[in-house]
Amino acid sequence: MARPQSNRRVCLGDAIPRVFKPAGIPLQDLEEVELTEDQLEAVRLADGECLYQTAAARRMGVSRQTFGKILAEARRSIARALVGGKALRITGGTVIREEISPVHTKIAVPTRDRFVDSHFGHCEAFTVFEVSRDSLVSEKVIPSAHGCGCKSNIVATLAGEGVTLMIAGNMGAGAVRTLNGHGIMVLRGASGEARAAVEAWLAGSLADSGEVCREHDHGESDH
Incomplete structure (x- = not known):
């Protein structure tokens, strides 16, 4: 297929x-x-x-x-x-119909011990990287909500922080729709250290895998 x-x-x-x-x-x-x-x-x-x-x-x-x-x-x-x-x-x-430019943006990565967590909905925290003109200028850790992140208000929190892109491991279609609805684009298929994943995106070597996580489906809010 x-x-x-x-x-x-x-x-x-x-x-x-x-x-x-x-x-x-x-x-x-x-x-x-x-x-x-x-x-x-x-x-x-x-x-x-x-x-x-x-x-x-x-x-x-x-x-x-x-x-x-x-x-x-x-x-x-x-x-x-x-x-x-x-x-x-x-x-x-x-x-x-929305542009994300590395000139200045904020990128969130679901993390666990500074590595990309393979499951958006159950990560330990979200590390938010601020990018300006192809360079990382700052990072901030936002603790994840208890329970399933895709059913919490974490997406609204990230949008309020100015996040416009999420780099993740696996994520379901419902979570992608929720993030897109808050103006946050999604790039799936990342792994390894969170900072390295962002640097790979800046270098143009990281693109969305298009893969959908179905291990823990929650209907419209799967992650």
Whole structure:
């Protein structure tokens, strides 16, 4: 079974036209080529902002390899539309319309003895790392609530601290939805020392595994 596609972060304004077409030809007379929002974002980052692909991949929350595939598909679609005189339609895609930039953000990591805890809901504490311009500038430990964290108010607490990204080991779909609902993006599949995991994300070598923990499901609040 293919791994489910993880959400890609995009920073696109609502004012972007949804269709581009050759002048003077009615849209109904043109064949259309689709360009998804994540493909458009890849072009914006790589060709518009001239970012290296490693940095652009980090901005979108995907691996370097995945970013390269998205960008290649985008360029093929644009070429088909331009060379073939077709309309180019911007469509949805598996995206989260929110940007997390390492220029300044706070990252929470479920930890136990300074290592990434494999279970978000039962970790010992959350270590919050403050990042500014690709550097770690501070860290703060927030004790975890007693019992299952996914049923406590810890998510609201982290959001109140200004956390915009959580780097974790395993986590269920319900917990991911809860975190996303509080404006916190999730990156799963991390292990080892918490600080090293954050540094790996800054280096562009850590991306969401897309794996869902089902060991201790709690319905909509699984972790």
